[in-house]
Amino acid sequence: MLSGIKIVSFTHFLQGPSATQILADLGADVVKVEPPQGAFERGWSGPDAYVEGVSVFFLLGNRNVRSMAVDLKNEDGKAVLRRLIDDADVLVESFRPGVMDRLGFGYEELRETNPGLVYCSLSGYGSDGPYKDRPGQDVLIQSLSGLASTTGPASVPPTPVGASLVDQHGAVLGALGILAALHGRARTGEGTRVESNLLNAALDLQIEPLSYYLNGFRGQRSASGISSPFYKAPYGVFATADGHLTISLTSTDALSKVLEEPWFRGIDPGAEYAMREEINARIAELLAGKTTRYWTERFAEFRIWHAPVNNYDDVVADPQVRNNETFLSFDHPSAGPVQVLAHPIRYGGKRPGIRRLPPALGEHTGEVLAELGYPAEEIARLLEGGAVRG
Template sequence: MLSGIRVISFTHFLQGPSASQLLADLGADVIKIEPRTGAFERTWTAPGWFLEGDHSPFFALGNRNVRSMVVDLKNPAAMAPLLDLIDSADVLIESFRPGTLDRLGLGWETVHARNPRLVYASLSGYGSDGPYVDRPGQDVLVQALSGIAMATGRADGPPQPAGACIVDQHAGVLGAFGILAALHGRERTGTGVKVESNLLNAALDLQIEPLTYALNGFTGARSASGISSPFYTAPYGVFATADGWICLSLTSPATLRQVFADAGFDDLAAGEAFDQREAVNGRIAAHVATRTTAEWADVFSAARMWWAPVNGHDEVIADPQVQHNDSFDQYEHPVAGNVRVLKHPVSYDGVRPGVRTAPPELGEHTRAVLHGLGYSEDDIEALHEAGAVRS
């Protein structure tokens, strides 16, 4: 769908590479600009765990279908090929600290003057300016700052961040969304715009429901049991069974009376379920603990209740709906062997884009990109000798 669109990606870690990969999955020619030592995510994983040959799963998850070009951004000799590359591009996406590309002579004002059709996307922690512009922007920090962690956990326990980098990933999706909107607008106006996405905005957007309540005067509180939501009526949360866990959501008092006949729900009215949510969940918890997960699954399904198993990642990978949705792909790495990854999350005419090319080796496409810009072998060798590029 994006065939013919060229994207220059000055990105690292998760937010930027994720946004770039979404565009690459759709056919854009994404050229990842890396330093001589390689992108940060090539040599890092959160648990310090690598595949064979020190192949990083963290690099694998966000850099398929892209090309790698090594450029020393601080080398004056690199400026000419970089500007030539930007002149040929439709999109520039960057996730440096605000102001970094300006200091390198590649800021929005400079490149927009050269290439007015270019869409320029800046992805940051908190925005391009403001009181937090120099703070480190990282997922768990923003979960804490934005209120996500404070809304999660038991009332008498510590706030709890989510068990995944939800803010980074959502910010990447919003960045790609903004780029696509800007490209669509350019078709009408002929002019590119500056797009900005940041982790803080993404974290707020993830809380569109509770924050809208809060903005209009509602004050929620974490529950003592850890089951209840600060703003949802009971039942809403995870309950222990005799052999595991099961999740329930938004069940009417009439259905509760049917399923838990001796739990004391005869006088529970629909409007009282929120104020009494701790008591409601306590009664449900006492009953759910008496049977296995499989037994309750049959009971809840028969009553047409909203329920779900509480799966670990191994169970998620094997889940029949996940498998049916064609959620995973794989590629062959010369040292690591078969590497499995998640597919693009959206389908088009029933097809989810997959891996066309494996994540690139460092500088794998430097020469090809320069040749495509019209540079001769002698020109490329001169850039190598000057230390401006590497292949």
């Protein structure tokens, strides 16, 4: 769907590469500009997760892109990049605010030679303001945004979510902004600057609880650690005899039937939030006596919203997950067989596949230069002089 759209990517970590991968999955030609030593994610991976020396962190966010290694401090390298950008539809960068301007690749400068350029900046906090120079990293933003303060029971410290969901949501918002700007350019012929940042992404994830707060509701974390600060009981995770079961948005009258406990019938629906700790305690006592399978079958029989709490073994084997073709497998020339998450959306009943494997550093430098019209002898000179790396 994005065939013919050329994107130059100055991105690293997760937010930026994931945003450009979304667009590359859709057919855009994404050229990832890396320093001669390689992007950060080539040499880092969460729990030191490397497959035959290749970073899983790099493999999960850089498919369907081309790699071009350029020395940003070399004037010949900068000249190559200006030529590349002048031919591009989109530039995406995830440096700290001001870095691209100091390098000579700020939006105002580039729009003079490419007025149709969509220029997307992905940052931690935004391009201005008192926090613009702070390090923008997922768990820091979860804390600053209030997200961690609403997670976990009241008896333990605030708890970050166990995934980089802010990074990923920031990536999706960045891709959304780019697509909107491209649509606008198709009507006006003019490019624009798009900005997405992790702080806004974290707050956007909290659209519901923050709206409650802004309108006078002050939720508190549950003492039992089961319910959300913002929902009446029952809502949350309960231990069974051999695992855990989540119950969501059902009446205490329905609970009285499925649990065969008359006590629930006497609760006024208007008191289900105020009485959530007592309700939680009674549910917990009853569910602990039988297995997750028993309760799953019984709750299904009574059509009560529920789900078992799966670990990743369960998730990978889940029949709906498998049906949705959630995972993408490929053979990497260095890492060998690799599995990652596929593009999350279907188009015409199909998910986009993989056209290009996550590239080696500078794998496409010569190819991109040739497409820009550089003759072979000039490409050789640039490689020999260190302006670019192949």
